[in-house]
Amino acid sequence: MTESSRRIVIEPVTRVEGHGKVTILLDERHRVREARLHIVEFRGFERFVQGRPYWEVPVLVQRLCGICPVSHHLAASKAMDLIAGVERLTPTAEKIRRLMHMGQIFQSHALHFFHLASPDLLFGFDADPAVRNVLGVAQKHPELARQGVLMRKYGQEVIRATGGKRVHAIVAVPGGVNKSLSAAERDALLADVERMTDWAEAAVGVARDYTLDNLEQIADFGSFTSSHLGLVRADGALELYDGLLRAVDETGQVIFDRLENDRYAEVLAEEVRSWSYMKFPFIRSLGPERGWYRVGPLARLNVCERITTPRAEAARRAFFAALGDPPCQVTMAYHWARMIEVLHAVEAIHELLLDPDITGDELLRSGTRREEAVGVIEAPRGTLFHHYRVDENDQVTMANLIVSTTSNNEPMNRAVRQVAEQHLSGRDRITEGLLNHVEVAIRAYDPCLSCATHALGQMPLAVELRDADGRLLDRRTRG
Amino acid sequence: MNGRLTITVDGRRIEARAGQTILEACQDAGVYVPRLCAHPKLSVYGSCRVCTCLVGGRATAACVQPVQPGMVIENDSDRVLEIRRTIIEMLFVEGNHFCMVCEKSGDCELQALAYRFGITHPRFPYMFPERPIDAGHPELLLDHDRCVLCGRCVRASAELDGKSALGFAGRGLRRRIEADGPRGLAGTDATGDDTIAEVCPVGALLRKGTAYRTPYGRRRYDHEPIGGDIDAPCGEAQEDR
Ligand code: FES
Numbered sequence: 001m002t003e004s005s006r007r008i009v010i011e012p013v014t015r016v017e018g019h020g021k022v023t024i025l026l027d028e029r030h031r032v033r034e035a036r037l038h039i040v041e042f043r044g045f046e047r048f049v050q051g052r053p054y055w056e057v058p059v060l061v062q063r064l065c066g067i068c069p070v071s072h073h074l075a076a077s078k079a080m081d082l083i084a085g086v087e088r089l090t091p092t093a094e095k096i097r098r099l100m101h102m103g104q105i106f107q108s109h110a111l112h113f114f115h116l117a118s119p120d121l122l123f124g125f126d127a128d129p130a131v132r133n134v135l136g137v138a139q140k141h142p143e144l145a146r147q148g149v150l151m152r153k154y155g156q157e158v159i160r161a162t163g164g165k166r167v168h169a170i171v172a173v174p175g176g177v178n179k180s181l182s183a184a185e186r187d188a189l190l191a192d193v194e195r196m197t198d199w200a201e202a203a204v205g206v207a208r209d210y211t212l213d214n215l216e217q218i219a220d221f222g223s224f225t226s227s228h229l230g231l232v233r234a235d236g237a238l239e240l241y242d243g244l245l246r247a248v249d250e251t252g253q254v255i256f257d258r259l260e261n262d263r264y265a266e267v268l269a270e271e272v273r274s275w276s277y278m279k280f281p282f283i284r285s286l287g288p289e290r291g292w293y294r295v296g297p298l299a300r301l302n303v304c305e306r307i308t309t310p311r312a313e314a315a316r317r318a319f320f321a322a323l324g325d326p327p328c329q330v331t332m333a334y335h336w337a338r339m340i341e342v343l344h345a346v347e348a349i350h351e352l353l354l355d356p357d358i359t360g361d362e363l364l365r366s367g368t369r370r371e372e373a374v375g376v377i378e379a380p381r382g383t384l385f386h387h388y389r390v391d392e393n394d395q396v397t398m399a400n401l402i403v404s405t406t407s408n409n410e411p412m413n414r415a416v417r418q419v420a421e422q423h424l425s426g427r428d429r430i431t432e433g434l435l436n437h438v439e440v441a442i443r444a445y446d447p448c449l450s451c452a453t454h455a456l457g458q459m460p461l462a463v464e465l466r467d468a469d470g471r472l473l474d475r476r477t478r479g
Numbered sequence: 480m481n482g483r484l485t486i487t488v489d490g491r492r493i494e495a496r497a498g499q500t501i502l503e504a505c506q507d508a509g510v511y512v513p514r515l516c517a518h519p520k521l522s523v524y525g526s527c528r529v530c531t532c533l534v535g536g537r538a539t540a541a542c543v544q545p546v547q548p549g550m551v552i553e554n555d556s557d558r559v560l561e562i563r564r565t566i567i568e569m570l571f572v573e574g575n576h577f578c579m580v581c582e583k584s585g586d587c588e589l590q591a592l593a594y595r596f597g598i599t600h601p602r603f604p605y606m607f608p609e610r611p612i613d614a615g616h617p618e619l620l621l622d623h624d625r626c627v628l629c630g631r632c633v634r635a636s637a638e639l640d641g642k643s644a645l646g647f648a649g650r651g652l653r654r655r656i657e658a659d660g661p662r663g664l665a666g667t668d669a670t671g672d673d674t675i676a677e678v679c680p681v682g683a684l685l686r687k688g689t690a691y692r693t694p695y696g697r698r699r700y701d702h703e704p705i706g707g708d709i710d711a712p713c714g715e716a717q718e719d720r
Contacts, residue, residue: 171694
């Protein structure tokens with residue numbers, strides 16, 4: 001920071017877990033120079049697992065993040081399957097894991113959309129925060145709010161049926177799973193699946209209508225061109241559990257395609273910046289300046305060629321028909337993309353429940369121990385990498401994780417910067433409008449900040465404005 | 480008469496056989512006495528004191544003390560329960576017991592005792608000792624973090640497996656289970672088929688390659704509290720802490 005630059009700090013009230021804080025750096029002429037979203041991340045884990053037996057890791061890692069424990073459980077388990085020497089799970093084990101993952105995608109996306117994002121979308125993001133919250137939605141759109149609650153509950157029931165508990169379920173063990181579904185568990189989930197599919201399709205409609213009705217306003221909101229990264233199947237279709245890596249650049253040109261997961265370090269590098277604990281991953285061939293990329297629902301739609309389930313595929317086609325050929329760069333279109341994935345997840349749940357393997361009893365395979373493995377999964381928020389080395393005593397010697405919020409770190413900074421430029425230009429006061437817009441821009445990415453799941457869906461914000469000498473000029477708080 | 484005698488436990492008269500310990504006599508009469516170091520297949524050891532009861536007002540280890548005619552025993556009084564609760568809490572803070580990630584969770588006797596006694600947080604400060612993990616054996620793993628020094632494995636190696644793979648070393652807070660040899664467990668003749676892991680009440684001595692194989696709902700203490708097979712108390716098993 002130069003001597004004469006100014007610093008505006010937007011700081012969410014500290015919570016127990018990871019929390020965020022936004023600093024906006026101004027230059028001498030009060031123009032926005034840079035925006036930084038600070039996330040207290042969980043780097044401690046990578047040291048904490050050192051020396052632990054490898055089979056403990058998929059369980060330990062669930063405690064890393066209270067927001068998507070299932071995704072960490074499954075990504076670590078995929079790596080540990082390979083450490084145990086198992087390349088292919090039994091059909092039952094693979095399908096049980098997929099089912100659990102789809103339950104997690106469904107419940108996480110439903111929570112985000114109905115609980116956190118829908119107030120912004122239904123009331124507009126300049127609406128009074130006293131109305132723009134989930135209670136406001138419940139009052140004005142009671143049926144929608146009810147569906148949101150029940151959809152989330154359904155996703156949690158899928159997780160419970162596979163893992164025995166709704167939270168911190170354990171189903172995956174190296175080489176397979178410890179249970180399959182009973183016929184009763186399967187039938188209970190089947191009873192509701194069609195209703196859930198209809199509601200998911202209706203949610204796609206809500207997100208689509210919002211996007212198209214407000215396209216002029218949101219097209220540039222927190223938007224910029226970027227590369228996109230995600231998993232695809234070998235045939236190019238959307239894949240959330242076990243795919244190959246693909247990245248496209250801002251024009252849609254393929255940067256790398258169908259890359260095996262264990263080669264991720266050949267194409268991605270991680271940059272450390274002095275002001276953040278979080279690492280900044282980038283695509284090597286583009287370099288640290290241009291190589292940052294987006295992950296998550298929008299990125300996944302941008303990298304895949306089709307979706308395997310019919311209703312979600314129709315929704316995907318409608319998405320690009322309305323917004324133009326991929327890659328779509330509209331940040332607020334994350335919400336629409338997220339609901340297309342909700343629809344895909346519930347269609348996939350339906351297919352899996354009808355598959356006889358889901359109640360099968362061949363659960364485990366074994367193999368010859370290996371030293372190193374990578375597990376990659378598409379978590380609700382984006383691509384999640386788990387990389388481990390394990391010694392001959394079965395103890396972990398190295399762990400490296402790239403979580404989706406890390407990949408979306410730079411895009412979120414860009415989004416905040418873009419929003420701040422529109423609102424601040426030349427002023428050094430933090431307006432209510434700036435607060436609202438920063439909040440909405442960050443929320444599009446559904447970052448795994450505990451503040452992002454704060455009660456009523458509001459990010460509690462404390463805003464400080466300091467001059468170059470660190471003197472407090474202005475302060476605003478909310479939440 | 481065949482050596483039969485009568486004792487009184489919590490005001491109830493119980494028939495016992497001469498030569499039985501208090502714990503055995505109570506168990507035969509459907510009275511559960513909590514225990515950790517005691518094990519039906521192993522010799523009496525009497526180190527953990529979880530089985531403490533009051534005999535004529537004096538604290539006594541029920542797993543060691545033989546019954547005597549006319550003995551008056553307190554097993555279920557507030558005072559006895561408080562002593563046991565305190566001992567269990569001390570066992571928790573002396574080691575590093577992270578039940579929520581431990582592969583023995585749901586099958587662990589220490590965890591099950593905590594549930595039975597309604598312990599959610601120990602009253603004492605955690606000591607967070609630094610203890611190593613002995614993972615060099617291809618089939619067995621010894622995680623000292625979770626060891627409660629009950630000595631079941633030491634006795635099982637000698638009495639059931641006919642070996643002397645394990646012993647005690649150190650004193651006081653430094654006391655620990657130690658493998659017989661400089662290379663840890665890997666340097667002993669212990670194998671995965673030995674009984675030493677099977678008798679471990681906690682997640683300290685483990686057979687490799689078996690972790691988390693039992694799903695929630697089918698683990699030993701998921702539906703019945705520890706001792707429930709002896710005295711069938713009311714109450715439900717609880718989720719992990
Ligand atoms: S069970 Fe009696 S002292 Fe341990």
